Amino acid sequence: MxxxxxxxxxxxxxxxxxxxPTATGLxxxxxxxxxxLKRIQSHKGVIGTMVVNAEGIPIRTTLDNSTTVxxxxxxxxxxxxxxxxxxxxxxxxxxxxxxxxxxxHEIMVAPDKExxxxxxxxxxx
Amino acid sequence: xxxxxxxxKKRSEFGKQCNFSDHQAELxxxxxxxxxxxxxxxxxxxxxxxxxCSVSMxxxxxxxxxxxxxxxxxxxxxxxxxxxxxxxxxxxxxxxRKKVEKDENYINAIMQLxxxxxxxxxxxxxxxxxxxxxxxxxxxxxxxxxxxxxxINVFRDxxxxxxxxxxxxxxxDGNRKLAVAYSCLDFxxxxxxxxxxxYIWDLENPNKPELALKPSSPxxxxxxxxxxxxVLLGGCYNGxxxxxxxxxxxxxxxxxxxxxxxxxxxxxxIWLQSKTGTxxxxxxxxxxxxxxxxxxxxxxxxxxxxxxxRKEQLENxxxxxxxxFESTLPTKFMVGTEQGIIISCNRKxxxxxxxxxxxxxxxxxxxxxxxxxxxxxxxxWTARIWSEDSRESSIMWTKYHMAYLTDAAWSPVRxxxxxxxxxxxxxxxxxxxxxxxxxALSLKVCDEALFCLRVQDNGCLIACGxxxxxxxxxxVSSGLSxxxxxxxxxxxxxxxxxxxxxxxxxxRHREMRLKEKGKAEGRDEEQRDEGLATDLEALxxxxxxxxxxxIFAELKKQEADAIKPKPMPDLFxxxxxxxxxxxxxxxxxxxxxxxxPKYERAKQQHGREKKQRQQPSSEEVQVAQxxxxxxxxxxxxxxxxxxx
Numbered sequence: 001m002x003x004x005x006x007x008x009x010x011x012x013x014x015x016x017x018x019x020x021p022t023a024t025g026l027x028x029x030x031x032x033x034x035x036x037l038k039r040i041q042s043h044k045g046v047i048g049t050m051v052v053n054a055e056g057i058p059i060r061t062t063l064d065n066s067t068t069v070x071x072x073x074x075x076x077x078x079x080x081x082x083x084x085x086x087x088x089x090x091x092x093x094x095x096x097x098x099x100x101x102x103x104x105h106e107i108m109v110a111p112d113k114e115x116x117x118x119x120x121x122x123x124x125x
Numbered sequence: 126x127x128x129x130x131x132x133x134k135k136r137s138e139f140g141k142q143c144n145f146s147d148h149q150a151e152l153x154x155x156x157x158x159x160x161x162x163x164x165x166x167x168x169x170x171x172x173x174x175x176x177x178c179s180v181s182m183x184x185x186x187x188x189x190x191x192x193x194x195x196x197x198x199x200x201x202x203x204x205x206x207x208x209x210x211x212x213x214x215x216x217x218x219x220x221x222r223k224k225v226e227k228d229e230n231y232i233n234a235i236m237q238l239x240x241x242x243x244x245x246x247x248x249x250x251x252x253x254x255x256x257x258x259x260x261x262x263x264x265x266x267x268x269x270x271x272x273x274x275x276x277i278n279v280f281r282d283x284x285x286x287x288x289x290x291x292x293x294x295x296x297x298d299g300n301r302k303l304a305v306a307y308s309c310l311d312f313x314x315x316x317x318x319x320x321x322x323x324y325i326w327d328l329e330n331p332n333k334p335e336l337a338l339k340p341s342s343p344x345x346x347x348x349x350x351x352x353x354x355x356v357l358l359g360g361c362y363n364g365x366x367x368x369x370x371x372x373x374x375x376x377x378x379x380x381x382x383x384x385x386x387x388x389x390x391x392x393x394x395i396w397l398q399s400k401t402g403t404x405x406x407x408x409x410x411x412x413x414x415x416x417x418x419x420x421x422x423x424x425x426x427x428x429x430x431x432x433x434x435r436k437e438q439l440e441n442x443x444x445x446x447x448x449x450f451e452s453t454l455p456t457k458f459m460v461g462t463e464q465g466i467i468i469s470c471n472r473k474x475x476x477x478x479x480x481x482x483x484x485x486x487x488x489x490x491x492x493x494x495x496x497x498x499x500x501x502x503x504x505x506w507t508a509r510i511w512s513e514d515s516r517e518s519s520i521m522w523t524k525y526h527m528a529y530l531t532d533a534a535w536s537p538v539r540x541x542x543x544x545x546x547x548x549x550x551x552x553x554x555x556x557x558x559x560x561x562x563x564x565a566l567s568l569k570v571c572d573e574a575l576f577c578l579r580v581q582d583n584g585c586l587i588a589c590g591x592x593x594x595x596x597x598x599x600x601v602s603s604g605l606s607x608x609x610x611x612x613x614x615x616x617x618x619x620x621x622x623x624x625x626x627x628x629x630x631x632x633r634h635r636e637m638r639l640k641e642k643g644k645a646e647g648r649d650e651e652q653r654d655e656g657l658a659t660d661l662e663a664l665x666x667x668x669x670x671x672x673x674x675x676i677f678a679e680l681k682k683q684e685a686d687a688i689k690p691k692p693m694p695d696l697f698x699x700x701x702x703x704x705x706x707x708x709x710x711x712x713x714x715x716x717x718x719x720x721x722p723k724y725e726r727a728k729q730q731h732g733r734e735k736k737q738r739q740q741p742s743s744e745e746v747q748v749a750q751x752x753x754x755x756x757x758x759x760x761x762x763x764x765x766x767x768x769x
Contacts (some may be wrong), residue, residue: 036239036675043246049612051235057206059225084545101255108245110238117238123249 045122047105052076052116059115071107075118079111130154141479206682241354249676270552273602277586280326282307283334287320292346293579297354302327302335305596308343308362310390313647314341323359325371328598337375337605340367351452352402358419360391377529379422386425387411393448398455398541406450408460412442413471431460431468433479443468449490451497461487465504469513480511483519489533489578495540495613499620503533508545508555514623517631518622523555524562532577538584538606540616546575546589554605558615565605570597620625 013119018064022051041049050061083095098109101123110117128582130153180258206212210221225231280287281305288291288307296302306323309315323344324334338344342363357369364387368379387409393720397416398403406416412432415425433444447461456472465483467490483504492500498513499520506526518644536542541558542565550571553564573592580587584606590596 029236030226032230033235033239034224036235040239040242040246043243043249046246053225055206059222059231083126097245097247108242108250110242112234113240114233115238117235117242119242119246121246121249123253 006123011081040119043121043122047120047122048116052118053108063120071118071120072116073109075109079109079116127142129156171447176231219452226438269337270602270604272556273606274552274554274568274587274605275564276570276597277333277600278328278598280305280331280334280596280598284320284322284594285326286316287593288319288343289576289592290596291576292344293588293590293596294348294350294357294580295436295581295588297349298585299352301329301585303579303596303598304338304347304357305348305590306344306347306359307594308345308390310345325357326596331746336371336622338369338377340377341354341365341380346395348394348405350396350402351465352396356419358394358405359394360409362410363389364391364409366391366394366405366415366422367408367418368422379423381417382423385423387413387415387442392446395448395450395458397450398452406448406458408445408448410444410445410446410463412439414448414460429470431462431476431506433466433468433476435476444486447488447490448487449500451493451494453493454497456487459490459492459500461502461504463487467511477518479518480516482509483507485529488531491533491535493535493540494537496617496620499544501533503530505546506530508533508543510620510623512620512627513607515624517626517629517634518627520627521557521561521619531575532589534578534580536580536606540613541609541619542605544578544580544587546570546578550575552578552587552589552599554601556605557619558612560572560608568599570599571595591760603619628669631703690750706756750761 037049037051048061048063048067050068050071050073051059053059056072056076057071058068061073078100079095079098082098086093086095087098090109095111098111100107100109103104103118105122108118108119108121130703136197145629146328151442156563163594163627181420188262190315192399205220206221210217212218214583221304261555282290284307288309290305291308292306294304296304302325304323304325308323309319321340321343323338323340325336325338327335327480337689338347338357338359340359340361342361342365344359344367346360348358350358355371356373359367359369361367365383366381366386367377369375370378379674387407389411391409393408394405395407396402397406401418403419404416405419408431411431413432414425414429414430429443430437430439430442432438443462443464443466445460446463449459451457457477458470458472460468460470462468463486465481465485467480467483467487468476469480483502486503487502487504489503490500492498500513502509502511506529508523508530510521511519523545526547528551531544531546531548533545536544539556542556545553545555545564550569552568552570552575554566554568559565570589571591571593575589575591575597577590578587581591583588583604585600587599587601589599606767
């Protein structure tokens with residue numbers, strides 16, 4: 001009778017440390033993106049980070065869904081308004097950054113043609 | 126009227142019983158209407174009659190149709206999702222997201238935005254731009270404004286013959302009323318027909334006094350009872366003590382008997398702190414201080430004679446001209462005398478110690494409300510601050526002014542501020558944490574001399590009375606009537622420092638005197654006495670010469686200064702220098718104008734008077750003068766030297 005014995009050394013506890021697909025060429029830059037976002041999130045005082053697209057859809061977020069949706073919707077509109085304000089005053093000017101400082105924290109919005117990077121930070125007091 | 130029918134009955138038939146019988150109706154009288162009478166009347170049309178008339182109402186009930194209301198909220202769900210993606214389905218959204226993330230644009234955008242964002246985040250973390258720097262310092266009201274005071278009201282003596290306002294007292298509750306005592310303090314120079322009245326003024330009405338108090342002799346002092354605001358105590362010119370109750374009217378409620386009262390005008394009356402609130406004491410220039418209970422005002426309860434030799438001899442007594450009592454130290458009181466000596470006594474009627482240093486009568490004496498160990502006195506041309514520990518001399522003093530100082534008071538809110546009034550009608554406000562050589566503010570209130578001063582309890586209002594009976598009410602700027610930061614500490618440290626300095630100087634003095642004594646004992650005793658006796662006259666005249674020389678030099682310098690403005694020398698000594706103390710041969714009588722005469726005039730006057738001593742007209746000062754001659758020898762001996 002052939003009994004399969006477990007010789008102790010199993011098929012190997014190979015823990016792959018590199019997550020995600022590595023075969024595709026877009027992997028590295030994507031990893032960079034991940035790293036960037038992670039780095040931003042790990043800064044002192046940062047409460048949440050999110051990436052929103054031109055339609056207001058949150059692509060990437062560290063907060064819960066309802067909050068994200070709220071932020072995304074409201075800030076998107078505000079950024080559009082701010083940008084149009086800047087351009088109205090000077091058509092050659094453009095909005096580069098938007099900072100809203102409130103009592104509790106600061107909301108920073110970095111706009112782009114298609115996306116918005118939103119970070120909520122609690123500045124150290 | 127025509128009599129139409131006469132109804133007759135026989136007298137014999139009166140009281141007869143009635144015989145009722147039935148008989149036909151008889152027409153007694155028939156008066157037809159007379160239409161001619163109607164012409165005397167006019168038809169009235171319309172006729173006004175009042176009728177009660179109201180709309181008739183009925184009660185109805187109605188029920189409106191109900192309609193229902195509903196509150197609804199609208200929940201905005203995330204939108205923007207492309208049509209093919211159902212936002213509720215997690216799988217679809219994840220797939221969509223993953224697709225976006227693979228987009229190259231996305232990656233570039235994020236990289237760029239990421240770097241910008243990081244920069245800002247780091248900025249936030251580096252510096253807190255909204256930091257509160259001076260968190261613990263409250264908003265300091267920096268009073269940059271210069272101290273100022275303005276006149277609010279003037280109360281004039283309604284009498285035609287003007288008398289001086291010699292004493293003021295604020296009403297104890299609310300300070301809405303002011304009691305002013307009027308009298309003429311010139312000895313026997315009171316004009317004929319001068320009224321004896323003193324008035325209580327209401328601050329709102331400066332035209333007419335609220336109440337007149339009518340004593341038999343003019344009042345020199347007047348005080349409200351701090352416990353009972355209806356009761357006032359007045360000291361009369363003839364030495365009696367009078368008491369009023371404002372509810373009873375303007376006549377005296379109680380008067381002390383002349384035999385047991387003072388023999389000179391009563392210059393100081395103060396209410397004492399007692400459970401009954403009826404005890405007071407008074408002082409006069411006859412040398413006595415008497416305690417009274419106003420319930421039995423005919424006799425004093427106690428009499429103390431201000432004899433500093435402690436022999437209780439009235440002949441040696443010093444005339445008291447100001448009295449001081451602080452309710453926080455109920456067993457002690459102080460008396461300022463005409464001879465320039467302050468006597469501190471305690472309630473058991475014993476004289477504790479004396480302070481000398483003034484050259485003239487001490488017109489005002491008050492303890493500092495914050496630091497009762499220090500007190501302020503005014504006499505001759507200076508105001509001095511003393512400490513109870515330093516007996517030989519005052520710890521702080523102002524320079525010698527050009528006019529006599531008549532009254533002084535501490536501010537009840539600021540420990541370093543006090544007010545003084547002068548014979549030339551100016552009111553000085555001193556703030557010695559701000560400026561020590563000059564008053565912080567000097568105001569000319571009126572042209573005639575100011576006799577008395579009283580500060581209201583809030584420290585803002587000051588009332589001062591003048592020689593012509595005009596009482597002026599001034600309001601001081603808020604900088605002078607609000608406690609400054611640290612002021613109490615600064616004031617107390619200043620007092621301590623000066624006290625210490627004086628103690629050190631006293632100690633040195635004593636040493637020097639001991640040394641001199643030791644030297645003098647070696648010489649012949651008799652020779653020394655003789656030499657002193659003959660030298661006395663020469664010494665006194667030499668002292669007088671020097672004094673007048675200094676005065677003229679000062680006047681000359683002032684006239685030169687008037688031409689070109691130059692700061693006055695700092696005569697408010699805080700270093701170890703002392704001036705030579707010169708002694709005038711007679712203190713100046715009350716009420717005379719002592720404006721310093723002009724330079725030339727003074728010199729002429731001095732030349733005239735050099736041979737003859739100035740003989741004042743008042744008796745009291747005569748006595749004082751004699752007393753001073755006796756002590757003149759003592760003063761001649763102790764000529765202080767300049768200590769470098």
